[in-house]
Amino acid sequence: MTRNLLFAAAAAAAILMRAPMANAFSPAPNAAEAAGPQTASLPDGVEVRSGGVLLRVTALRDDVLRIRAGRGQLPEDASWAVLADARRASVKVEALAEAGAVGFRTKDLVVRLDPTTLRLTVEDREGRTVLADAAAPSLKERGFSLRKSLPDGERYYGLGDKAGPLDRRGQAFTLWNTDAYGYQDNSDPLYKSIPFFLGVAPDGKSYGLLLDDTFQTWFDFGRTDPKQLSIGAQNGPVDYYVLAGDTPKQVVEAYAWLTGPAPLPPLWSLGFQQSRYSYMSDAEVRSIAERLRQERIPADAIYLDIDYQDRNRPFTVNPKTFPDLPKLVSDLRGEGFRLVTITDLHIADAPNQGYAPYDTGVAGDHFLKTTDGKTYVGEVWPGPAVFPDFTRAETRDWWGSLYKNFHDAGVAGFWNDMNEPAIFGTPTKTMPPDVAHRIDEPGFTPRTATHAEIHNVYGMENSRATHDGLLELAPDDRPFVLTRASYAGGQRYAATWTGDNSSTWSHLALSVSMQLNLGLSGFAWSGADVGGFAGSPSPELLTKWIEVGAFTPLFRDHAAKGTRPHEPWVDGPEQTDIRRHYIEERYRLMPYIYALADKTARTGLPVMRPVFLEFPRQPEDGNLAAFMLGPDLLIAPPRNGESLDPFDVTLPGGGWFDYWTGKPTAAVVHETPSLARLPVFVRPGAILPRQPLMQSLSEAPHGALELRVYPGPHCRGELYWDDGRSMRRDDAAVLRQEVRCETTPNGLKIVFERRSGGYRPWWNGLHVAVYGWRAPQATAKLDGKPVPTVFAPDPGVLNVDLPDQPGPAVLVFE
Numbered sequence: 050m051t052r053n054l055l056f057a058a059a060a061a062a063a064i065l066m067r068a069p070m071a072n073a074f075s076p077a078p079n080a081a082e083a084a085g086p087q088t089a090s091l092p093d094g095v096e097v098r099s100g101g102v103l104l105r106v107t108a109l110r111d112d113v114l115r116i117r118a119g120r121g122q123l124p125e126d127a128s129w130a131v132l133a134d135a136r137r138a139s140v141k142v143e144a145l146a147e148a149g150a151v152g153f154r155t156k157d158l159v160v161r162l163d164p165t166t167l168r169l170t171v172e173d174r175e176g177r178t179v180l181a182d183a184a185a186p187s188l189k190e191r192g193f194s195l196r197k198s199l200p201d202g203e204r205y206y207g208l209g210d211k212a213g214p215l216d217r218r219g220q221a222f223t224l225w226n227t228d229a230y231g232y233q234d235n236s237d238p239l240y241k242s243i244p245f246f247l248g249v250a251p252d253g254k255s256y257g258l259l260l261d262d263t264f265q266t267w268f269d270f271g272r273t274d275p276k277q278l279s280i281g282a283q284n285g286p287v288d289y290y291v292l293a294g295d296t297p298k299q300v301v302e303a304y305a306w307l308t309g310p311a312p313l314p315p316l317w318s319l320g321f322q323q324s325r326y327s328y329m330s331d332a333e334v335r336s337i338a339e340r341l342r343q344e345r346i347p348a349d350a351i352y353l354d355i356d357y358q359d360r361n362r363p364f365t366v367n368p369k370t371f372p373d374l375p376k377l378v379s380d381l382r383g384e385g386f387r388l389v390t391i392t393d394l395h396i397a398d399a400p401n402q403g404y405a406p407y408d409t410g411v412a413g414d415h416f417l418k419t420t421d422g423k424t425y426v427g428e429v430w431p432g433p434a435v436f437p438d439f440t441r442a443e444t445r446d447w448w449g450s451l452y453k454n455f456h457d458a459g460v461a462g463f464w465n466d467m468n469e470p471a472i473f474g475t476p477t478k479t480m481p482p483d484v485a486h487r488i489d490e491p492g493f494t495p496r497t498a499t500h501a502e503i504h505n506v507y508g509m510e511n512s513r514a515t516h517d518g519l520l521e522l523a524p525d526d527r528p529f530v531l532t533r534a535s536y537a538g539g540q541r542y543a544a545t546w547t548g549d550n551s552s553t554w555s556h557l558a559l560s561v562s563m564q565l566n567l568g569l570s571g572f573a574w575s576g577a578d579v580g581g582f583a584g585s586p587s588p589e590l591l592t593k594w595i596e597v598g599a600f601t602p603l604f605r606d607h608a609a610k611g612t613r614p615h616e617p618w619v620d621g622p623e624q625t626d627i628r629r630h631y632i633e634e635r636y637r638l639m640p641y642i643y644a645l646a647d648k649t650a651r652t653g654l655p656v657m658r659p660v661f662l663e664f665p666r667q668p669e670d671g672n673l674a675a676f677m678l679g680p681d682l683l684i685a686p687p688r689n690g691e692s693l694d695p696f697d698v699t700l701p702g703g704g705w706f707d708y709w710t711g712k713p714t715a716a717v718v719h720e721t722p723s724l725a726r727l728p729v730f731v732r733p734g735a736i737l738p739r740q741p742l743m744q745s746l747s748e749a750p751h752g753a754l755e756l757r758v759y760p761g762p763h764c765r766g767e768l769y770w771d772d773g774r775s776m777r778r779d780d781a782a783v784l785r786q787e788v789r790c791e792t793t794p795n796g797l798k799i800v801f802e803r804r805s806g807g808y809r810p811w812w813n814g815l816h817v818a819v820y821g822w823r824a825p826q827a828t829a830k831l832d833g834k835p836v837p838t839v840f841a842p843d844p845g846v847l848n849v850d851l852p853d854q855p856g857p858a859v860l861v862f863e
């Protein structure tokens with residue numbers, strides 16, 4: 050009985066079992082355990098106490114497990130990353146009735162714990178191993194390590210925007226948010242710590258693992274020992290989640306269930322964004338805006354980097370160079386531009402100077418302190434600076450209130466940079482590990498924590514404070530926050546970018562794998578500085594980067610101080626024409642991109658995807674540089690940068706369509722690189738919605754919505770529209786519609802399903818274009834009534850114009 054009471058949470062339901070005497074951990078068992086490890090079945094899992102360590106495995110869902118362990122007791126049930134509802138979820142499990150085994154079954158999984166060694170094995174219901182400990186877990190006085198099997202052929206993805214190849218196998222990483230200016234392929238650690246990875250077997254079966262420990266952690270995917278995957282932490286709780294799926298998509302969706310999907314961004318943020326460190330004056334910003342319009346380069350946002358501020362002090366404006374910010378904002382708005390301003394997290398250490406963020410911060414006791422109780426001061430852009438204590442709700446509220454003036458002035462978005470936090474003039478590039486943070490957060494016991502514990506979540510909590518502050522100021526407007534540092538779950542608050550990359554061809558390639566892995570790690574909205582931040586791109590590199598960037602989630606051209614200008618027009622009309630063409634294409638594709646954004650907000654599926662996410666059983670085909678925008682577009686940038694060597698693109702499942710010509714392709718397309726061509730292919734079975742060209746997303750387009758239909762298997766497309774800005778997601782505020790197609794013996798049938806949601810879209814009709822039509826003629830009927838058809842621009846493309854179709858309706862081509 051006494052022993053049973055040790056299992057506080059399980060006391061009632063526990064079935065006490067005796068296991069053989071053994072010890073997986075270093076400390077000696079206490080007297081109560083001298084008789085050996087004790088195990089208990091719980092309604093939703095199992096618990097084992099052995100060698101002074103308590104380990105519990107529970108099922109949050111049939112496909113999601115949580116594993117926690119601690120010395121004597123379980124770690125606190127709290128998390129910065131995992132949603133409280135997900136942590137509280139549980140499913141009933143069936144205890145294993147196997148001799149000598151401890152464990153349980155869910156509908157999807159079989160979990161076994163060896164009470165002797167505490168080794169954990171997770172299998173699917175067919176008995177196939179999902180994940181198995183390769184050694185007993187090792188808990189030290191501080192920190193722990195876990196070793197898992199590393200099956201042949203399994204590939205690993207995730208960990209956010211770590212550099213290096215897309216597949217993490219054979220690599221090792223440290224997670225410690227770091228200002229990494231000038232990083233290269235093999236640099237580590239970088240800006241973010243997202244301790245989540247995905248393991249994908251050759252047949253597509255997948256699992257994910259989130260190690261929810263905010264201290265410095267490490268992941269070694271067979272680099273030290275090619276037979277083992279090992280992960281560990283310097284300190285903090287053993288608290289991890291295993292997510293299993295038949296496909297990687299299922300795991301990515303389960304991860305979004307756990308940590309929250311990236312919400313729908315404001316529509317304008319999906320347009321072309323022009324930035325530079327820094328546009329130095331009101332006049333310079335106006336001239337950039339004017340030139341973009343003159344050159345007919347569609348664009349939606351211009352960024353102000355730190356030089357718009359008074360002496361680099363966040364939340365100030367230099368009155369000499371930007372004498373009237375509200376006027377600048379409203380004039381730009383008149384031209385269809387939004388302004389985004391940087392607001393770094395460091396606050397200048399400026400007592401008695403009338404600097405309100407400092408004064409109100411001191412008055413509210415919002416700054417971090419050293420162990421001796423003095424305010425911690427570190428050197429950053431403004432010189433000596435102090436740092437908000439973002440793990441306190443009260444401090445986050447205060448921080449959010451600092452945006453009021455800028456918000457009132459009409460600034461549309463905010464950029465939280467340097468929030469690793471970056472500190473100059475110290476070898477660690479950040480603050481000392483013993484700086485004290487106060488935790489005041491539901492789920493956590495209020496306490497003081499060291500910077501070593503909070504460092505990796507500090508940037509995320511900074512972006513959270515900004516996001517929540519903006520919502521407080523304008524509850525119906527979708528906030529736009531861009532953050533450099535973050536942690537698992539940070540996608541709930543901000544979009545991100547890959548930090549200070551370089552103007553080289555290898556960085557263009559790297560930006561693709563970094564953004565793909567960010568997308569698999571929850572961050573659907575990411576960008577890389579187009580053209581490269583450090584250094585000056587050649588005209589060709591900038592052009593190719595703009596081409597690729599046009600098909601990535603966030604499309605922002607940005608450059609460091611002292612580099613040559615990067616704006617699309619700077620290299621003369623020939624380059625400008627190519628660049629304009631790709632930027633325009635992105636604007637035309639906006640209905641497709643926006644429908645993806647809606648899907649992402651509901652499912653967590655990334656906008657930019659590795660090919661294997663859509664085609665998990667497709668063998669690795671060497672298309673290493675290729676990626677997908679949503680389920681239907683495959684983009685294949687040249688493999689070797691500026692090299693003009695031809696390369697082959699292998700399209701999953703056979704021939705696709707060339708996006709640019711609309712012509713059906715072979716299964717392997719031979720590409721000869723050229724500056725003006727970025728190979729883009731459309732999946733057979735895609736229905737792509739497109740819109741008329743505009744210079745800014747704040748203009749309502751005029752005319753018809755175009756539906757490009759590419760017949761093939763699983764033929765479908767999705768329409769989504771709303772007002773582009775509001776938080777409302779109710780039926781009246783949105784429009785969703787599915788359009789399907791089927792090939793028939795004589796032609797093609799297009800089905801417009803009934804529209805859901807009552808939002809009235811901008812289009813006044815539909816232009817349907819069917820690609821790959823082989824017959825010399827065609828008739829079309831909409832719900833039985835004839836509609837005129839036109840072949841254009843060539844005989845393979847069949848067009849009809851229709852009134853808008855809220856559905857249900859059927860269009861038949863014969």
Ligand code: GLC
Pocket residue numbers: 230325326354355391466467533548549582607608609
């Ligand atoms: C950091 C940012 C960069 C920005 C610069 C000045 O280096 O990563 O994007 O331009 O600071 O604010």
